Amino acid sequence: MTVKQLPLPELVAHCVRLGIPGIGLWREPVREYGTEGAAALVRDAGLTVTTLCRGGFFTADGWEQDNRAAIDEAVTLGTDTLVLVSGGLPAGSRDLPAARARIADAIAELAPYAGERGIRLAIEPLHPMYASDRCAVSTLDQALEIAEPFPPSQVGVTVDTYHLWWDDRAPAAVARAGAAGRIHSFQLADWTTPLPAGVLDGRAQLGTGAIDLAAWAALVEKAGYAGPVEVELFSDELWARDGVQVLEETLEAFLAV
């Protein structure tokens, strides 16, 4: 998503050239390219698919069919992790606890289906500014509470610095998630203000914002996480630029962090 302006074959070629060993894919571009074809492209280049983004939106109609399809696509792509953005309030509702309960119920439905196929669901808490319209799961504690009834091989969490950096309870939750083997994805993005209208596409390049990313990396490592580290920058500014340049610059910023 950081370089969504790059067609998949170009992205793969430049990752190989730059020594980037894996990529997190999003469903829409994968489907556009063809899921089988995308899987072969990445695999033949010797890259791994770190995660598939995203399942979720459990408070909307049709969630079950869509999420089973997402799990199947993850299998085809050869990744072991499906990231979940759980959905906000159902239309007309003001009941956040009910939305969270509905999310937990949906995940209970999906968890065995995912586990049987070798896919781990990674519940991603989103920043509280998305609580009404994208994700009623706002803290890592809430995500863990939903995950904990299931084996870690079925359900865990995504730790994304952009969403969690403000939360003084997040470090303890990271330690708890790590000890239980439930950190299934770790994503970096930096925080900057002013936020753009809609607050979706204003993430900052690593190292240019307010988040102590090195401290977050150390925290997650100390919690026992040894998996891939993804960089996920939704940014109108970066998307408007040459994708290869942005990819190279992001790699540099990543290594500097």
Add this chain to the structure above:
Amino acid sequence: MTVKQLPLPELVAHCVRLGIPGIGLWREPVREYGTEGAAALVRDAGLTVTTLCRGGFFTADGWEQDNRAAIDEAVTLGTDTLVLVSGGLPAGSRDLPAARARIADAIAELAPYAGERGIRLAIEPLHPMYASDRCAVSTLDQALEIAEPFPPSQVGVTVDTYHLWWDDRAPAAVARAGAAGRIHSFQLADWTTPLPAGVLDGRAQLGTGAIDLAAWAALVEKAGYAGPVEVELFSDELWARDGVQVLEETLEAFLAV
């Protein structure tokens, strides 16, 4: 602030006409009008000044002089409560815990000065989307933690639905704050999306957004709060309209909640 387009004398006259018994004032319009004059205007109309907004910004230079001035202005206005928006990260810093410690130190400096003058400081946790640039105090639990070393007559909290509605720990914190007599201000605003650029001026009229405001009012009442309820809508949309109409509409929406 909800009807900042109304000059102070008009605001006072229409509050009297509509039976609104008190108003929360902001320092800038008060200073423009003259603090003594504003105090007389409100007092002579039989209204109370519910709170003065705002002190704070403790992570910026000059905070001490400015906050002592704010306390003195609160005394002149005859209110007993100064709302504090505590400030974000100092320039160049990525250390949120350090910013929070600095805020706690500043409040320790101010609390006796305020208490001696009959002014209660009301720490307002702001939504986490403001953590970097406006207020590193993002939850009611954090605000209470800073308040608790001081007598409630010196330091308490502001409960604002717009900032706290997403937080599943807020209800317990409201109960704790109420039991300790530390709810010094209760403010209503509704949440709507998409948020505007800068995310400051997109609050929704009561009853038109995602927050269960009646549940919040019940929660705060159950916690023992019997003080004034303020409506604080920062809204480009409402500010662009006729202030008297907005005031009347807001009163209706308030009564409906």
